[in-house]
Amino acid sequence: MVMELEYNRSLYGIEHEAGPFEISREQIKGFSTGLGETGRIYVDEVAAQDEGYRDVVAPPTFCTVLVNKVKLPDINLQFGRTSMHAGQRVQYRAPIVAGDSLTASSHLKDVYAKTGRSGTMVFVVWETTFRNQDGTVVADVQESFARRE
């Protein structure tokens, strides 16, 4: 049986914008060293320039720290109460380099229910596309939040 979910479906197709985010060397280095990244292009601008980059390069999941800067509306889901961070996907499409100015655009991607042994859960998925100052897409990030009955 397919469960009929109640939520604000008029949010589909609406983009929620945020930014610009000016990406600094310190931010990229702080993110990289915090995770113990050893790649020189993440922490050393000279090494990055030797590899042909303008400045230090962000590790692949860097955009995840910017996603929550986009103000997302409540979808008024009539199911469960507490929401938890269930999953995250990053598709890294082009290098993000210190000095870049990124903008974010988020939309509601999907809302679906799954029933397992522990009951039914409803997943809400948002997708955010990040572009740099040239309009190049640098990353797509999906976040999913789950609610239990």
Add this chain to the structure above:
Amino acid sequence: MVYFEDVDLGDEIGPLETEATDDGVVSFCTVWQSQMPNRFTDREIAEQSRLPGPIVPGIMSMGIMARLLTDWAGPAAVRDLDLVFRQPVPHHKPLRVSATVTDTRQEDGENLVECDILMTGAEGERYVGGKAIVALPSKS
């Protein structure tokens, strides 16, 4: 340097063994500009959210898992990382990240390796799992 031709189905990547410290989580939250104290840094707030103690942010676990791939394939290799957070990840506990190659293919001029990736605990807890795709250079 690892080349596409060197990789086969079933190959294991890693493991990467690490742990997330209180200080590490605080510095991650600082870069993230997450307002502190929060359930990632404070025991009381975590317990109010019915967590056993402060936890590692999901996106920090994700960054640690990406490190397995960048250590293995180089800093510009990761194309896609798609993860499910199965259990809260605690501070100051051994974390083991490993991956298994599930597919190799050429697509849009790139040599892609797909793998299942997993972060586990010392007692076999399956904290975070999912799929990753990396691009590797070819010998030819």
